[in-house]
Amino acid sequence: MKLTKYVLAFGMLTGATLPYTLPATEAFAATKKEGVVSKDVIVRAASTPKSKNLGTLTKGTNVTIYKETTYWYQVKFNNKLAYISKDHVKLNTKKKTTTTKKPTTTKKPTTTKKPTTDTLVSKVPSKKAANATIKSNVYYYKTASTKGKSLGILKKGTKIHVNSTSKFGWVEFDFNGQKNYVYKDFVTMTKK
Numbered sequence: 001m002k003l004t005k006y007v008l009a010f011g012m013l014t015g016a017t018l019p020y021t022l023p024a025t026e027a028f029a030a031t032k033k034e035g036v037v038s039k040d041v042i043v044r045a046a047s048t049p050k051s052k053n054l055g056t057l058t059k060g061t062n063v064t065i066y067k068e069t070t071y072w073y074q075v076k077f078n079n080k081l082a083y084i085s086k087d088h089v090k091l092n093t094k095k096k097t098t099t100t101k102k103p104t105t106t107k108k109p110t111t112t113k114k115p116t117t118d119t120l121v122s123k124v125p126s127k128k129a130a131n132a133t134i135k136s137n138v139y140y141y142k143t144a145s146t147k148g149k150s151l152g153i154l155k156k157g158t159k160i161h162v163n164s165t166s167k168f169g170w171v172e173f174d175f176n177g178q179k180n181y182v183y184k185d186f187v188t189m190t191k192k
Contacts (some may be wrong), residue, residue: 034064141180
C-alpha cells in the first residue's frame, strides 16, 4: 500500500515537473497537400468561425495545405499561417502544382439583386422589421447546413429579421420572401 502511494506520487511528480516537447515533425507536420478554392472563402486567424477575419481567398486561388483538422485547412495568407473552411477547397489529385494566384482581400460590390455565391450582401429586403445584426462577414445558406447551397455572404453590420433559431444553432431569416439560414454565432439580436 505505501509502495503504491510512493510510486504514484513519484510518477505524478515527475510527470508534472519534467517538460515533454513534441519533435518538430509532430508539432507542425505539413501535409503539403495542394488545393483550389472552389468558392470565395473567409480566411480566419484560428480554426474556429469566431476567430478574427483576416480577409478572403477568391474562387480559383491555389493553396498549399500545411495542416488539417476536422473542419479546417491551415494555409498561408499574406505570408502568415491562417485557416479556411474545408468545405470551400477542392484538393488537387495531380502531384504537380500550377502557378499560385495571389490572394486578395478586395471586397465584392454590394447589391440587393438576387444573390449568388460570390455576392457580398449588405441590405436584406424583408417585409418584417429587422431584429438582429450580422457580427462579421458570413456565408448564408438555403438550408440549415453548411452542406447546403451557399447563397452569398452577409456583410458585417447587415440588419436581418430573425424568424426562429433551431436547437442546432441555425437562425432562419427572410430575404425577399425566401427563408435563408445563417449560424447563430454570427448574429446579434437587437434589444427592444
